[in-house]
Amino acid sequence: xxxxxxxxxxxxxxxxAKLGFSLLSEYVxxxxxxxxxxxxxxxxxxxxxxxxxxxxxxIAVLLDIQAASGRNYVDQKWAELAGEVLDVPLSKIFDxxxxxxxxxxxxxxxxxIEICGSTPCxxxxxxxxxGWFEAAAGIKMNETTADGRISLHHxxxxxxxxxxxxxxxxxxxxxxxxxxxxxxxxxxxxxGNSGGLKSLCQN
Numbered sequence: 001x002x003x004x005x006x007x008x009x010x011x012x013x014x015x016x017a018k019l020g021f022s023l024l025s026e027y028v029x030x031x032x033x034x035x036x037x038x039x040x041x042x043x044x045x046x047x048x049x050x051x052x053x054x055x056x057x058x059i060a061v062l063l064d065i066q067a068a069s070g071r072n073y074v075d076q077k078w079a080e081l082a083g084e085v086l087d088v089p090l091s092k093i094f095d096x097x098x099x100x101x102x103x104x105x106x107x108x109x110x111x112x113i114e115i116c117g118s119t120p121c122x123x124x125x126x127x128x129x130x131g132w133f134e135a136a137a138g139i140k141m142n143e144t145t146a147d148g149r150i151s152l153h154h155x156x157x158x159x160x161x162x163x164x165x166x167x168x169x170x171x172x173x174x175x176x177x178x179x180x181x182x183x184x185x186x187x188x189x190x191x192g193n194s195g196g197l198k199s200l201c202q203n
Contacts, residue, residue, distance in 0.1 A: 039069050044078050048085050055086040059096060062103065071107040071148065079105075101155055109144045109151035111189040113137075114168045118157035121164040129165045130154075132179045136186035150189050163202055172201035 047064045051057040061082060066074050074097055083090045097103045101114075115121075115130055130152075134140055137150050144151040160166040163175025167185075174185060181200070188196040 039065075039075075039078070041081065043068060044081055045085070048082065053085055055088050058082070058086060058088055058093070059100075061086070062093070062096060066103060069107075070110075072109065072112055072151070073104040073107050076105065107144070108153075109189075110149050110192070111169055112151045112153060113185070113189070114153050114155035114158070115141075116156075116158050116160065116164065116166050116168070117154040118161065118164075120157075120161040121166060124164040126165045129167070129177050129182065132177075132182040133167075133186065136183050145190075147190075149192070150186065160202070169197060169201075171203070172197060173203050174200055175202050 044065055047068065048061055050064075051061055062074055062079075065078050065082070066072060069075065069078075079093050079097065080090060082088065083093050094105075097105055104112075113133060115126060115133065117126060130141065133152055137145055137152060139145055139150070139152060141152050141154060155168065158166060158168045158173060160168075160173050160175050163173075165177050166173055166175035167177065168174075169185070169189070174181070185197065185200065187193075188200075
């Protein structure tokens with residue numbers, strides 16, 4: 001399909017975060033289909049088929065649907081379709097979607113900036129960092145920029161207490177933040193400069 005690129009990621013590890021499971025402690029093989037076009041029923045069905053419609057792969061399926069949405073969320077209609085095809089109660093699907101911080105049922109930006117709100121980061125100026133991000137992005141917490149590039153959210157501990165205050169953007173962690181670093185991170189997100197972000201991450 002025109003405008004679509006397919007990326008396969010094997011054995012990607014999700015670690016449980018302190019004070020809340022924002023990641024899964026297991027290896028997941030997942031297949032991401034990303035398209036600038038609107039996600040269709042056919043795309044969602046193909047994602048589930050790639051896992052042999054196995055209900056045991058529910059979390060991996062939902063991750064792929066979220067990645068393919070282009071807005072980092074799982075629409076209710078795709079949750080309902082997953083329930084029908086995988087034969088999983090809709091209540092269980094929404095239990096998963098609302099329990100794990102990596103999921104959202106509301107549209108988010110291409111780059112979701114998660115500011116750590118744990119106690120160690122709180123004592124290393126997490127509140128001030130929040131203000132820097134809001135000023136640089138021109139939005140408040142739990143909002144998304146008009147261009148759909150950036151969303152700001154708080155999250156539980158991301159396991160980077162030694163470099164706090166810290167944030168997570170996608171799978172990358174950024175710590176020892178200064179106001180200039182925050183401005184640079186927001187600039188790279190606005191530009192879609194993944195390489196620039198990678199050059200600053202401290203994973």
